[in-house]
Structure formats: C-alpha cells, structure tokens
Amino acid sequence: MQEVLHKRENGKIPKTIIVAQTGGPSAVINCTLAGIVSRCQENQVKVLGLVNAFEGLLAGNIVDLSGLDAETIQRLYSTPGAFLGSSRLQLTASILKKIPYLIKKLGGEGLLLIGGNGTMFAAHIISEAAKMENTALQVLGVPKTIDNDIVGLERTPGFGSAAKYVAQAVRDIGIDLEAMKTFEQVRIIEVMGRSVGWLAAAAGLAKNHPAASPHLIYLPEQPFDENEFISEIKRAYEKYGFVVAVVGEGVKYQDGTPVGASPFAELDNGSRIYGGAANYLADLVNNRLDVRARAQDLTMAQRCFKLSRSPVDEKEAYTIGQLAVNAFLDGCDDSMVCYGMSEDTYSLLPLSDVGGKEKSVPTAYYDKHTKQVTPAFLEWLRLAVGDWDYSYLTLRDIGYERPR
Numbered sequence: 001m002q003e004v005l006h007k008r009e010n011g012k013i014p015k016t017i018i019v020a021q022t023g024g025p026s027a028v029i030n031c032t033l034a035g036i037v038s039r040c041q042e043n044q045v046k047v048l049g050l051v052n053a054f055e056g057l058l059a060g061n062i063v064d065l066s067g068l069d070a071e072t073i074q075r076l077y078s079t080p081g082a083f084l085g086s087s088r089l090q091l092t093a094s095i096l097k098k099i100p101y102l103i104k105k106l107g108g109e110g111l112l113l114i115g116g117n118g119t120m121f122a123a124h125i126i127s128e129a130a131k132m133e134n135t136a137l138q139v140l141g142v143p144k145t146i147d148n149d150i151v152g153l154e155r156t157p158g159f160g161s162a163a164k165y166v167a168q169a170v171r172d173i174g175i176d177l178e179a180m181k182t183f184e185q186v187r188i189i190e191v192m193g194r195s196v197g198w199l200a201a202a203a204g205l206a207k208n209h210p211a212a213s214p215h216l217i218y219l220p221e222q223p224f225d226e227n228e229f230i231s232e233i234k235r236a237y238e239k240y241g242f243v244v245a246v247v248g249e250g251v252k253y254q255d256g257t258p259v260g261a262s263p264f265a266e267l268d269n270g271s272r273i274y275g276g277a278a279n280y281l282a283d284l285v286n287n288r289l290d291v292r293a294r295a296q297d298l299t300m301a302q303r304c305f306k307l308s309r310s311p312v313d314e315k316e317a318y319t320i321g322q323l324a325v326n327a328f329l330d331g332c333d334d335s336m337v338c339y340g341m342s343e344d345t346y347s348l349l350p351l352s353d354v355g356g357k358e359k360s361v362p363t364a365y366y367d368k369h370t371k372q373v374t375p376a377f378l379e380w381l382r383l384a385v386g387d388w389d390y391s392y393l394t395l396r397d398i399g400y401e402r403p404r
C-alpha cells in the first residue's frame with residue numbers, strides 16, 4: 001500500500017466532482033457524504049450528487065450539494081440511510097459506455113463512489129470505460145459497508161455501528177428469552193453480512209457470562225453441519241435451560257449449498273438475496289428436539305439504526321470522506337481511498353485489487369469447537385464499537401442461581 005501525504009499545490013484546482021452512494025446503506029454513510037461536502041467547500045470544489053446513483057445519472061436526477069450551510073451538513077451527518085438514495089443497478093456494457101459521457105456533460109472531473117466491494121468493482125470498470133472513451137475522469141472508491149468484507153482495510157465505515165446494534169440486540173433478546181424460558185427455550189438469530197461472518201461474530205460482544213447469550217455463533221466461513229448443530233443446541237439447553245444461537249445469513253453446508261435459502265434468492269443479474277437460514281433452523285430444532293424454538297431476524301435496522309451508531313465509526317466515516325476529496329485534489333485515480341498513518345494522510349489501494357473481493361473472518365478470531373469468538377477478536381471489535389454497557393442486573397448478580 002502506498003502512503004501519501006496530503007500536499008495540495010497551488011496549481012490547478014478541479015472544479016466539479018460527482019458523488020454517489022451505492023449498495024446497501026449504513027447508519028453512518030451520510031457522515032462520509034458530509035465529510036466530502038465540507039472538504040469540497042473548504043477547497044471551492046463544486047459537488048454534485050447523483051440521486052439513486054447511476055439510475056439518477058441516466059435519468060438526469062442530480063442535486064447540487066455545494067451550497068449546504070454548516071447546520072445542514074451537521075443534519076446530514078446525523079441522518080442514517082443513504083441521503084442521496086442508493087442503487088443496485090447492474091452496470092451493463094451499454095450503461096458503462098454512457099457513464100463517462102454523462103459525467104463529463106455535468107462538468108465532472110472526478111467521481112467519488114461511496115460503497116462496498118461491489119461498488120469498488122463498479123468504480124474500476126467505470127475508470128476503464130472512461131479511458132476507453134478518452135475521457136479524463138478520476139474515479140475514486142470511498143469505502144462503506146456494514147459487512148466489513150472489503151479487503152485491505154482494518155475495518156470499514158458502517159461496520160462498527162452495525163456491530164454495536166447486533167451485539168445490543170443479541171444481548172437484550174437473550175435477556176428476554178431467559179425470562180421466558182419456561183415458555184420458549186431456543187431463539188435462532190439471523191444476522192446480515194453476506195458470505196462472511198464479521199457481523200455475526202460481533203454478537204460475541206454481548207456475552208459477559210458463560211450462561212449469557214449468545215451460547216453459539218455460526219459463521220458462513222465454517223461449513224455447517226445439521227447434526228452437529230442439533231447436538232450443540234441440545235447440550236446448551238441441558239446446561240442453561242435456554243439457548244440463543246446466532247447464524248450469519250450466508251451459512252452454507254460443506255458442498256456450498258446455502259442453509260435454508262429461499263428459491264427466490266437468486267436474482268436474474270446473478271446477485272443473491274440472503275435470508276432464510278434462521279427460519280429453517282428453528283423448524284429443524286422444533287422437529288428434532290423437545291423444545292420450543294423461534295427464529296428472529298434482526299431486520300434492516302441492523303444497517304440503519306441511528307441510536308446504535310458508534311462514535312468511532314461516525315468519525316472514521318466522516319474522515320474517509322474528507323480524505324477522498326484530498327486524494328481527488330492530489331490527482332489520484334482508479335483507487336480506493338484508505339486511512340493513512342495519521343488523521344491527515346491517506347493511502348490508496350488499486351480498485352482492481354479490492355473490487356469484488358471478499359475479506360473473511362480469520363481463523364484466529366473464531367473457535368469452531370466452542371462456536372464462540374476469541375478474546376483477540378473481541379479486542380479488535382471493541383475498537384470499532386467503542387464504549388459498551390454491561391450494567392444490566394440479573395438474578396445471578398444478587399446471588400440467586402435461577403433453576404434450569
């Protein structure tokens with residue numbers, strides 16, 4: 001990775017950049033947009049937003065963000081979800097051919113795409129398309145995703161807040177279930193993250209006692225075995241009288257078949273809608289064990305819940321937006337912007353090295369025998385999530401061991 005010190009020269013200052021938000025939103029994606037807008041203002045750069053990303057570009061739906069006042073930028077910073085509207089429109093050859101021309105028509109010399117690993121792939125093919133069309137266009141990827149699956153980054157803006165939501169939800173659902181264990185004994189909680197288990201693993205932060213939720217965590221990185229799963233649920237139930245199991249939405253069997261995927265999950269464009277594992281597994285538990293089990297989906301709230309925003313994540317999301325503008329002003333192109341060694345420096349990774357690739361949870365962060373995350377993972381995770389409140393009271397804390 002090449003380390004770049006931000007030194008702006010008094011030469012030519014580019015006049016206009018185009019910004020878009022693509023892929024799934026996050027609770028802090030607008031902090032990045034706020035960072036871009038404010039750094040553009042500091043440098044007298046005009047900044048135009050594409051409404052619903054490339055769909056907006058094709059339809060001519062463009063919004064000028066250059067004149068937002070400080071209070072409005074602060075409100076933007078505070079707002080979850082993608083302010084500009086997002087898109088998952090697949091970029092076909094004919095769309096790709098049009099993009100450089102349409103951006104040029106808007107006067108854009110730079111294109112900043114705030115997105116995940118799919119977006120980085122898109123950014124690279126747009127950069128190549130611009131070169132094919134002989135259009136001078138600097139394309140930069142600005143990382144965001146709740147999945148934390150972008151290679152080359154310590155952590156991705158969006159992940160820390162989603163991780164905090166997941167950990168809080170799993171802890172509170174566990175407390176709810178423990179209270180209700182005479183009625184219902186097992187909850188299977190499905191967590192987003194596509195085919196990697198960073199977010200599912202984040203549930204491990206909720207556990208402050210061996211008896212506390214989550215009792216078992218299943219990551220997509222490990223082949224899923226139904227018989228093993230049933231015996232692990234049974235064992236935990238016999239020990240604690242209730243079981244919270246967390247599954248990453250991308251869990252799959254040894255042969256690669258997804259666990260419980262709906263037949264509608266494959267889209268025409270080849271991408272996949274995840275979901276269904278928890279429902280399937282709760283049915284499996286109900287059929288194979290003498291307990292009552294329920295599936296729980298943490299819903300879209302995990303990628304947009306304002307109250308769970310991590311302050312570290314907010315700040316990093318804002319900073320990466322500012323750094324992206326610095327990189328643009330420095331003439332960088334066809335790269336993803338990453339943090340540097342200090343607040344004012346950035347580093348770059350070629351888009352072709354990160355686009356469409358996936359970063360898995362390393363084996364050192366997960367114990368496949370206990371189905372728990374390791375202390376090393378929790379140490380890493382705490383930096384992304386920030387302060388964590390363990391002040392809940394249980395009967396255990398006042399010296400009473402609840403009967404199983």
Ligand SMILES: Nc1ncnc2c1ncn2[C@@H]1O[C@H](COP(=O)(O)OP(=O)(O)O)[C@@H](O)[C@H]1O
Pocket residue numbers: 022023024054087088089090091092115116117118119120121122144145
């Ligand atoms: N293989 C691809 N071919 C063409 N366009 C792609 C491809 N992968 C991603 N894109 C573009 O990038 C956008 C965002 O990618 P997606 O995977 O949905 O989210 P993320 O960037 O958050 O990973 C897609 O809507 C599409 O416009």
Ligand SMILES: O=P(O)(O)OC[C@H]1O[C@](O)(COP(=O)(O)O)[C@@H](O)[C@@H]1O
Pocket residue numbers: 022023024025116117118144145146147192193194249272273274303
């Ligand atoms: O239903 P959709 O549109 O596929 O959105 C859900 C997906 O989006 C995400 O929340 C975020 O994914 P991206 O960052 O790759 O866009 C995934 O965790 C999840 O699988």
Ligand SMILES: [Mg+2]
Pocket residue numbers: 023116117118145147149
């Ligand atoms: Mg992605």
